[in-house]
Amino acid sequence: MDTQLTPAEQKALSLFRQPPLHLNCAQTVCAAMGRDDLTPAMKNCNVGKAPGGTCGALYAAITLAPEREGKLRELFVRTLGADRCEQLKRDGRVPCPLCVRTAVRALCRE
Numbered sequence: 729m730d731t732q733l734t735p736a737e738q739k740a741l742s743l744f745r746q747p748p749l750h751l752n753c754a755q756t757v758c759a760a761m762g763r764d765d766l767t768p769a770m771k772n773c774n775v776g777k778a779p780g781g782t783c784g785a786l787y788a789a790i791t792l793a794p795e796r797e798g799k800l801r802e803l804f805v806r807t808l809g810a811d812r813c814e815q816l817k818r819d820g821r822v823p824c825p826l827c828v829r830t831a832v833r834a835l836c837r838e
Contacts, residue, residue, distance in 0.1 A: 733829070734832075734833060734836060736760055736761065736832045736833075736835075736836050737760075737829045737832050737833055739759075739760045740756050740757065740759075740760035740828050740829065740832045741825055741828065741829065743756050743759050743760060744756040744824070744825055744828050745824075751767065752770070752771070752773070752774035752775075752784060753773075753774050753783070753784040753785040753788070753824050753827055753828050753831075754770035754773035754774055754778060754784035754785060754787055754788040755767040755770045755771065755773075755774075755788070756785070756788075756828050757770075757784075757785050757788035757789055757792070757828060757831045757832055757835070758770055758788050758791075758792065760828075760832050761792055761832065761835055763792060766788070766791065766792075770784070770787075770788055770791075773787050773788065774813075775813065776812075776813035776814050776817075778813070780812070781812045781813055781814055782811060782812060782813070783804065783810075783811060783812065783813045783816055783827050783831075784813065784827075785824070785827040785828045785830070785831035785832075786800060786801065786804050786811055786827070786830075786831055788831060789831040789832075789834055789835050792835060793835060799834075800831075800834050800835075803830070803834050804827075804830060804831075804834075807830055808822050808826065808827065808830060809821070809822070810822075
């Protein structure tokens with residue numbers, strides 16, 4: 729992945745788990761994309777609790793762009809090796825900030 733952060737990625741990383749809100753991965757993606765209205769609904773979509781065990785950041789991206797679900801999942805698997813939180817976190821392999829960044833970057837494409 730390109731190491732240069734986009735403005736949306738910078739915003740997301742500045743919000744993720746930071747006071748005063750302590751947003752989780754799913755909430756952070758929504759807030760970074762200007763959809764603060766969805767952050768309450770994403771409260772329990774982290775640490776593998778999103779539907780189907782999907783990564784919370786990816787789940788938020790899919791919620792924001794449901795018509796692109798296939799492409800978003802494909803990008804996650806190609807870039808990070810999986811689309812489920814349990815698989816991404818196995819052995820601390822993929823840190824949450826990278827999942828958030830990947831989701832935001834994917835949403836900003838096209």
